Amino acid sequence: MYKNDIKKQMDMFASEKYKKMYLMRHAGWPIFVSALQTKWSLKREITKILGIATLGFLLGLTPLQAQEVWPGDVNNNGIVNNIDILYWALAKDSVGPARPVISGDWSAQPISEFWSQDFPDGLNFAFADCDGDGAITDDDLTIIKNNYHQVHGIVSPDEYFLGNAGEDPVLLLNATDPLTEPGAEEEVTLSLGVEGDSIYNFFGIAFTVHFDTDNIKDSPGSSNQNFSFEFTPDSWIDGQGTQMAKEYLYVDDDNGIAEMAIYRKSAGDPIPSGAGAVGKFTIVMEDIIVGLVQLGTDSIRLIDNQLESTKIAPSNTSLAEDSLLLDSREYEVGSDEVMVYPNPATDWLTIELRPATGAKARNVEMYTLSGQLMGSWKASRPAAKAKIKLSALPQGLYLLKIETDKGIFMRKVARVP
Ligand SMILES: [Ca+2]
Ligand SMILES: [Ca+2]
Numbered sequence: 001m002y003k004n005d006i007k008k009q010m011d012m013f014a015s016e017k018y019k020k021m022y023l024m025r026h027a028g029w030p031i032f033v034s035a036l037q038t039k040w041s042l043k044r045e046i047t048k049i050l051g052i053a054t055l056g057f058l059l060g061l062t063p064l065q066a067q068e069v070w071p072g073d074v075n076n077n078g079i080v081n082n083i084d085i086l087y088w089a090l091a092k093d094s095v096g097p098a099r100p101v102i103s104g105d106w107s108a109q110p111i112s113e114f115w116s117q118d119f120p121d122g123l124n125f126a127f128a129d130c131d132g133d134g135a136i137t138d139d140d141l142t143i144i145k146n147n148y149h150q151v152h153g154i155v156s157p158d159e160y161f162l163g164n165a166g167e168d169p170v171l172l173l174n175a176t177d178p179l180t181e182p183g184a185e186e187e188v189t190l191s192l193g194v195e196g197d198s199i200y201n202f203f204g205i206a207f208t209v210h211f212d213t214d215n216i217k218d219s220p221g222s223s224n225q226n227f228s229f230e231f232t233p234d235s236w237i238d239g240q241g242t243q244m245a246k247e248y249l250y251v252d253d254d255n256g257i258a259e260m261a262i263y264r265k266s267a268g269d270p271i272p273s274g275a276g277a278v279g280k281f282t283i284v285m286e287d288i289i290v291g292l293v294q295l296g297t298d299s300i301r302l303i304d305n306q307l308e309s310t311k312i313a314p315s316n317t318s319l320a321e322d323s324l325l326l327d328s329r330e331y332e333v334g335s336d337e338v339m340v341y342p343n344p345a346t347d348w349l350t351i352e353l354r355p356a357t358g359a360k361a362r363n364v365e366m367y368t369l370s371g372q373l374m375g376s377w378k379a380s381r382p383a384a385k386a387k388i389k390l391s392a393l394p395q396g397l398y399l400l401k402i403e404t405d406k407g408i409f410m411r412k413v414a415r416v417p
Contacts, residue, residue, distance in 0.1 A: 072147035078155035085261035099132030104143035163311030193275030201304035204263035236274030318371035344414035359406035
C-alpha cells in the first residue's frame, strides 16, 4: 500500500505534465529539473523523492495540491486580481478538456487532464478555464470578478514593470480641469504613451490608481458610480477595429484603490502600436474638499500578445478647490477678492487681498499641477499684500495656495520665460 503510493508519486514526478507545472511555479530550480530528467532506480531514489515531496510541502505545494485550479486565479500565484484578467484575455476562445466537476466556487477544483495549450511562460491554459467547462469564455471572467481579491496558499506577488519618466512610455493621468469645486464631477484623462514616446504591440495593461479617500465621494454598496471609466471611441488601442478594447475596474472606496485591467478582445494579430488618450475616469468630488486631491498610479504591467512586458512610467495628477477652503464658510468671499498679478509672470508675482475681506496672507505655497510642492514663502507678519520671487521655478503652470487668517485661496498661475 505504502510502496504503491510512493510509486504513484514517482510516476507523477516523472510525468511531463507535472514537470511543466512544477517549472511554472519554480522556474529557478535547475537541479530539480535535471533530477526529473534522470532515470532512477526506485529503491535508491525513494529517500530523494521523499525529500523533494517534503520540500514541496514546505512551499505549500504538495504534488496533489498542484493539480488543482482555484477559480479566478488564472496565473496560479495565490491571488485573484487584474493580472489574472490579462491572462484570461490571452487564452479567451480556447477549448480543452473539462474538469470532473464544473464549478467556479472558491475552493480547490481538481484537474483530471491538462490542456494542450500553454501560455508563453509555461502556465497551462487549464487555469484560465475558471468554471471548468472546457471553454474559455466571458463566463470565466465573471468568475474572476466574483472571486476578486480571494487568496489561497502562499501568494507569490505579481511582477510589475515600472519605468521611469523621461525614459519609458508613460501611463498618464491628467485632470481635464485641475480646479474643482465640492460635489463636482471631474474628468481625468487616461493616456497610454504620449506623442513622441509610443507604446509598441499593445495587448493589455493592468494598473492601480490610488486616490485620496477624503475627497472622492464614496459609492454606495459595490457600485462604482462615483469613480467610473469610459473609453475614448476608436482610440489607438482599438487598432484597425472598433471597440476592440475592454476593461474591468475594481474600486475600493475605503482604501482609495481602483484596480484596472484593459485588454483587447482578441489576442490575434495585428496588435496596435501608438500613443495618446484611450479613455477617461469620471470622479465625483466630496461635498467638502480638503487640500489637494491627488491621484497616482502604480503596479503597472503592460503586455503584448506573447506576454512580453514593456516598462511603463507611472504618473500622478491633482485637483484643487477652485475658490477657497475655509475653516468656516461664514468667511466665504468672491474669487475676485484675491488678485494675483501679473499672470503669467516671469520674476515676481504680487498677491493682493482686497481690503474689504480683511484677510491677511500668512503662507504661500506653489505646487505643480501634479501636486509637487515647488516652493513656499512665509510672511514675517500677516499682510494684505505679498510679493514672491518666481525666478527659480521652471516655466509652466502652477497652483498657488494662499493661506490667510480667513481661509485658504487657490489660484492657477503661469510662469513664462
Ligand atoms: Ca493571480
Ligand atoms: Ca469556462
